[in-house]
Amino acid sequence: MCGNVQAFNCGQLWDYNSDTDAKIALEKAIQNKERIGLGCISTLIDKNFYSSAEYLFNTYYKKRNLSQKAIYEFRSAMKNTSKHMDELEKLGMRQKTHYLERSPPTKWAQSLDEIEIEVKFSLRHGVPGCINAYDLNINMTRDSLYLSAFCIEGGIKMKYVLDIKLWGTIDPEESEWEKLGVGEISITLAKDPTPARWLTLCLDEKPDNLVLWFEKHQMHAYRLEEFEDDEFDEYEGWDIENDEDDEEEDRIKSQKAKKLKAEVKEEKKTKTKTKKKASKKSKKSKKSKKSNKSKKSKKTKKTKKLKKNA
Known part of the structure; x- marks a missing residue:
């Protein structure tokens, strides 16, 4: 099974311009279960990608019981970096007119x-x-x-x-x-x-x-x-x-949603008005019928009274 595990190429870390980019590449490699060699620590230190080096140590080497070897590699890389900086400083002190x-x-x-x-x-x-x-x-x-x-x-x-x-x-x-x-x-x-x-x-x-x-x-x-x-x-x-396409699409969707919401609101408003109108008309009709019935009843009583007197 181990022979089929893909190895992460530490050399590609030299191509990254920021600590963040290197960390993203390492996260992807760990997710893909790639084998990451201890040499990556040296590369990260040489590039001054200390955040990525810390992430790799805690997330990968520590969990695989490689922490002691990783620490040794880290110290060795730091020693080389320190030596390089000392040489640069000596050069600067020796040749102040140069750059x-x-x-x-x-x-x-x-x-x-x-x-x-x-x-x-x-x-x-x-x-x-x-x-x-x-x-x-x-x-x-x-x-x-x-x-x-x-x-x-x-x-x-x-x-x-x-x-x-x-x-x-x-x-x-x-x-x-x-x-x-x-x-x-x-x-x-x-x-x-x-x-x-x-x-x-x-x-x-x-x-x-x-x-x-x-x-x-x-x-x-x-x-x-x-x-x-x-x-x-x-x-x-x-x-x-292109995120701008997504933003434009979201904007159009939002406009459509607002328009639909306004239409539904207007429709409800119209229905409410119609309902109130119908209710008012119904009450008026009932009142009218009641009034007509009362008038008819009075007329009938009057007719009966006239017939009786006759």
Whole structure:
């Protein structure tokens, strides 16, 4: 039976940009009863995915009596990480005029009119931005975006650089940027011409740490899908399930339910009015009959009296 159990590939954890994504992958693997090797702990520690490492230890290794081996693997990985950080710090102290360069964690989404980008000056997605970023430089041209900033991380001078050759063209004059929270900026690129649907963001190779902004993408997914003025269908994010369709469907259902409720209410109101009218008419009819009967009785008595006197 053990030979048929599928093994989880720890190497795929390197592809995830956040601790949350890695944890979701591990949850799925555990649900599918895949065999997860102890090497995954080292990978998670190297990626600084401590939440996923804790989840894996408590949910998987502990229940399989592998906790001691997992602890050994964890300590070994932490020792290597600590050694690596010490080396980086020594390098930084030795060469203060030099810096380490890397791509900042960046996410993007598009509407038919704009490209929305959020950049964080940090080592990876899911962690706070650098509190002392400086020398921010942003340059936008018709077909490119370049930004850079310096930051001191744990005594190490970092230079974050995002250099993108854009897939489409923009209007630099109408494009803008602003600072958000600590170590974060937002960039809005005005597409030109519009409306337009871009195949992707980058014409050349995609930088490290660049991901699709899922939440923003969903806001525009319906209009992007309906757009027909280009020659491609499989743009980046085209296969992501569109929540806007579900929202539209729910809205229509809600409107129909409200309309039906109003109709039923009106129908009940009409029936009540009709019933009251009929009841009133019935009472009036009974009263009229009673009055006629009384008059007839009086007339009969009067006739009998006249006959008797005659």
